[in-house]
Amino acid sequence: MNSKKILSIDIETVFSKDLSKCGVYSCCEDKEFHILLFAYAFDNEEVKIIDFTKNEKLPKEVLEALLDDNIIKSAFNANFERICISAYLNLYLSPKSWKCSQVHALSLGLPPSLERVGDVLCLKNKKLKSGKNLIKFFNKGNSPKDYPQKWEEFKNYCIMDVKCEREIREKLSKFPLSNEEELLYELDQEINDRGIGVDIDFVKEALICHENYKKIIKEKLYNLTKLDNVNSICQMKKFLAERNVKTDKLDKKSVEKLMKTCSEDICEILSLRKLLGKTSVRKYESIIKSVTKDERVHGLFQFYGASRTGRWSGRLVQVQNLPQNHIKNLEYTRNLVKNKEHEKLNDLHESIPEVLSQLIRTAFIPKEEHEFIVVDFSAIEARVLSWISNEKWRVEVFKTHGKIYEASASEMFNIPIKDINKDLRQKGKIAELALGYGGSVNALISMGALDMNLQEDELLPLVQRWRNANINIKNFWYDVGNAALETVAKEKTMRVGKITFEYYNNYLFIKLPSGRKLSYFNPMIKRNVYGKESLTYEGIATNRKWERIETYGPKLVENIVQGISRDILAYAMMNLKNRSFNIVMHVHDEVVVEVKKDEHTLEEICNIMTIPPPYAKDLCLKAQAYKCDFYRKE
Missing domain, CATH: 3.30.420.10 (Ribonuclease H-like superfamily/Ribonuclease H)
Structure with a gap:
């Protein structure tokens, strides 16, 4: 005390x-x-x-x-x-x-x-x-x-x-x-x-642009349906049912499914309905509500918001899940919105809600005579997972060329990396994105494997190839799961590589290399639906209720890797602070600093970000950075 x-x-x-x-x-x-x-x-x-x-x-x-x-x-x-x-x-x-x-x-x-x-x-x-x-x-x-x-x-x-x-x-x-x-x-x-600056004029014009677009969509929908309220789900469902199109829901997924089988005229109506339902401006509205007199938004981050890993969570505008921007002429498009050139915007883009969604990032701006430097770690979780599980071939990849998708395909299919074609790289990529934490066929499908021209009968062999190529990672899942079970069952300290498991005062603690501990309250071992012994603990579930949650080795490994990644980000942020850099935003593995124009180089920031913590001197870190006059994803 x-x-x-x-x-x-x-x-x-x-x-x-x-x-x-x-x-x-x-x-x-x-x-x-x-x-x-x-x-x-x-x-x-x-x-x-x-x-x-x-x-x-x-x-x-x-x-x-x-x-x-x-x-x-x-x-x-x-x-x-x-x-x-x-x-x-x-x-x-x-x-x-x-x-x-x-x-x-x-x-x-x-x-x-x-x-x-x-x-x-x-x-x-x-x-x-x-x-x-x-x-x-x-x-x-x-x-x-x-x-x-x-x-x-x-x-x-x-x-x-x-x-x-x-x-x-x-x-x-x-x-x-x-x-x-x-x-x-x-x-x-x-x-x-400190907060982060916002271009309040741009935000207001984006909202006006959206309202004008909604009026056009509503008018088109009314002309096609003659419904009193085109926003009404009940009226729209009744309209569709009268045309032999029955559905219980009108959410995005349901509408997309219906559009695959409907006639052209119904497809047009559903397409308009989908555009009308797009919530692309909610974050703009959140900015307007939370902006202060200094034209900055404050209080965007909750420390320890993700209690299983210690990562931050978002508040108000929720910058942790901002839409990505893929518009090629981003600044030009942004200026069209800000300068009220709505007709030009409509001529250039089919979906105004999608454009506004991609422009949300650009609402954040540095103060006068300053610029943003955005710097993020490259493949931080993949690097940490390789390091903590001692998967040596992967560690070597990150110490050299860093092409993990190609290298993964090379290991999986036993083909020299120079001979990996586009198709094999795609398989390596989807496997890397989906399978690191024990995922199988469903994880590949959720990650979009079927949209990448992979056939369903290819998925299970892909899982098996990845696991065989990453035997140390696979063993680490099971070692972690078994160590957690034994720690709780026997109330004794266990160690797996660089990770320590402890049980005391009704907590299971997983001690990370930094010394920080992940905490699992009131752990118990219970039989799961498969009849196997399973670790459970009390916590906030995905439904935001306090209840008993089941966990297992690969899930604990995900917590461990994300917890270590968080510690590395935190160490980098403290290094930036100690060198008098003003951090205005951070998202997962990315930091945004506000600096005077042309006063600092990208190399300088990247060098600070990649200083390894004392407990991970052999962990190979890499960072990428870029400058911008409004926040964007490069």
Whole structure:
């Protein structure tokens, strides 16, 4: 436990904006923003509360503590408290002395909400479930004076949040975040505070362009169908049924399937319907909602958002899943949108929604007299998987020519790499993309193998060839799975190569080469549907519910590889920070820095990115970089 004095904080606020859609940075610029209640406690002292609706003021010792980097400020989702209090005090509170118990919980594979963490850890001081209704009630403008009993309940709710957060922090203190992770959280907060610039004029014109296009599509659909509401799923399904075209759904996949068998006139209607349903502008709308007065978007990243690997997840605009751009004349097309030249745009492109979708990246721009340098690791997961499993021929490929698709085909088909043709390279590529984590035929199909002119009867032999060529990777899957099972069954430490498995305090920990640990809460061994012993643990499933999840060797290897890749990215980001580079965005294996024009070279940035961490000096890293005046994918 940290020996420094700790100030635990929870606040209740009022905004006129939707916090979940606009983000705290934008909401704090709202004229209606106020802090209503400020609950706090130093160390284990009694929790006190300041009621700003009664013109109560923050005590001097609290104000001094907020400004003192030698006193730790702690909260659950500390970014919210820090930014709101900064706005209230009209000064910038650095993240340097702030600790986030939500991040600590996420690092241990626990849920992201205070209430759910309290339930999982069986706390004595649980978050009051009445709080959500009270927040809504007083956010609607209801006065505390008119509802004194409810207001007292609200104050008690705020006090209980401090007690709950403090108990979580105490319970998790036996699993402290490392100093490296604490510094990385600080960097994460600096990146969120810095934000990234947006071309607000371009964003507004993109939305106008989309609305104009929608009107044209709706008019065409109305002329073809005469439906009162061409957006209505019920009306469209009835229209189709009357023409012997029956369907339960009208989503993208269902429409595409129908179009393969329908008549030409119905195909035209379905095609228009598909265009109308394309959600290409939602990210533009998210930018408009979350942009601040400095024309930047802040708070785009959640530290430890992917709790199984420690990777970041996206917030607000969700930059982790931006559409790629394949438009050849990207800048010209972007200028057509920005300059309101819609007719030219329509003449050049069949699908305006698709164009706008591909242009979303270009909404992000550097500040004046600056440029972006975008740098990303080349095949980072493939390199890490080869290194951690000691698949020597692959390691050698990455140390030399790096052509893993060709080399993989060469190993699979026992043909010299110089003789690998386009068809064999394609097979090597799809195998590499789909099979590294135990995938089989279905993984190849999901990755688009059948669209690459591969026949279904070729897929299983392809899987077998890849596994035979990568026997060390295959063995690593099973060694990892068996080690995890034995660690939990016998509660003993196991080691597989550079990876250590530990079990204690109801957690399975997988220790990565960096020393960071992946956490699996309440692991148990159960019989699966195949009658085999299987490892399970409690966590957030794909349906976002807390439940028991089954896992196995190849899936654990995927977590390990992605966790190591995350650590390597984090090490590179810290190196960039230590050399005074301003990171404004990062996506998976890519970093975007904002620099003065022509002040830095691509080689300089790539050299920093590829400095290997001390624990992986023999891991061959490669990075590629390019400069741009708006964000794009090269």
